[in-house]
């Protein structure tokens with residue numbers, strides 16, 4: 617059973633980022649399974665992979681928004697910084713042996729943040745891109 621059920625309403629309409637959002641959901645799923653299986657090395661690997669992938673994804677989104685002249689770029693970047701900081705905090709706790717309750721909290725945070733961010737923020741650039749006259 618998937619832990620995050622993807623809904624059509626989550627799609628931004630920007631194909632590359634929709635694909636990447638799906639990949640992030642998959643990585644969260646891997647983390648969830650590792651936590652459920654109580655596999656410490658898998659949990660560590662899954663968190664690192666998720667953070668690494670998300671950082672690249674944010675950078676790609678920011679570049680696209682910048683190139684497109686998206687007016688809410690700065691605000692969007694701040695959201696990315698906030699998530700990255702929170703994720704790093706969890707990663708540091710994890711180095712000092714994160715309890716399973718903490719990893720679960722991290723996973724819930726990611727799930728909510730991802731969905732809220734996509735629906736609340738990423739869809740705005742999707743609308744902006746869709747409204748742009750084609751070049």
Ligand SMILES: [Fe+2]
Nearest residue numbers: 677733737738
């Ligand atoms: Fe974003």
